[in-house]
Amino acid sequence: ELKVEQNPLFLSMQEGKNYTIYCNYSTTSDRLYWYRQDPGKSLESLFVLLSNGAVKQEGRLMASLDTKARLSTLHITAAVHDLSATYFCAVDTEGGNEKLTFGTGTRLTIIP
Amino acid sequence: DAGVIQSPRHEVTEMGQEVTLRCKPISGHNSLFWYRQTMMRGLELLIYFNNNVPIDDSGMPEDRFSAKMPNASFSTLKIQPSEPRDSAVYFCASSLWNTDTQYFGPGTRLTVL
Numbered sequence: 202e203l204k205v206e207q208n209p210l211f212l213s214m215q216e217g218k219n220y221t222i223y224c225n226y227s228t229t230s231d232r233l234y235w236y237r238q239d240p241g242k243s244l245e246s247l248f249v250l251l252s253n254g255a256v257k258q259e260g261r262l263m264a265s266l267d268t269k270a271r272l273s274t275l276h277i278t279a280a281v282h283d284l285s286a287t288y289f290c291a292v293d294t295e296g297g298n299e300k301l302t303f304g305t306g307t308r309l310t311i312i313p
Numbered sequence: 314d315a316g317v318i319q320s321p322r323h324e325v326t327e328m329g330q331e332v333t334l335r336c337k338p339i340s341g342h343n344s345l346f347w348y349r350q351t352m353m354r355g356l357e358l359l360i361y362f363n364n365n366v367p368i369d370d371s372g373m374p375e376d377r378f379s380a381k382m383p384n385a386s387f388s389t390l391k392i393q394p395s396e397p398r399d400s401a402v403y404f405c406a407s408s409l410w411n412t413d414t415q416y417f418g419p420g421t422r423l424t425v426l
Contacts, residue, residue, distance in 0.1 A: 243404065243420055249413040254343060301415065303356040
């Protein structure tokens with residue numbers, strides 16, 4: 202059974218600081234997704250990583266994928282309050298955007 | 314595009330009642346997914362369809378749950394009879410088959426008393 206683990210589960214950080222969220226998964230996959238969820242809201246797609254070594258950046262967020270280590274990271278640079286949300290990674294093990302298994306989520310709180 | 318549309322947004326019902334959740338996927342998308350989100354279990358895939366055909370329903374918790382997709386623009390998730398442990402947020406998502414992103418609807422918050 203595929204397991205997707207994120208750490209940390211909770212993260213409070215000050216504005217302006219840098220931090221990294223980690224996503225480990227237990228089986229072979231070359232597709233990994235990052236989503237954001239604001240409280241009481243739906244999930245918003247952030248990044249899609251499709252191959253080993255893929256790196257994508259949008260604003261203060263940068264995601265990377267190491268398929269050999271079965272690890273993805275979401276790096277936050279110079280955090281701002283608007284980035285407060287829960288971040289999920291999800292892994293597709295059957296190719297073609299079929300069954301996504303989501304991680305536990307990381308609740309990020311940016312403190313002024 | 315209006316995005317994925319779900320109704321109702323909130324549903325409160327009593328144990329034993331039938332509940333029907335509805336979803337309209339993004340026009341042109343041919344894959345549709347039903348998820349359930351709870352604090353205890355996180356986000357779980359219940360069932361997904363491709364071209365209106367159920368592909369994998371292994372995530373459906375038990376026989377009380379059923380899903381249909383009679384056409385490309387409409388799907389339902391039914392719970393009969395409902396139980397308090399079914400209380401959760403139910404999300405519908407759609408995508409183009411074999412492409413990169415699933416687009417999520419706003420969700421239906423179900424409370425079973």
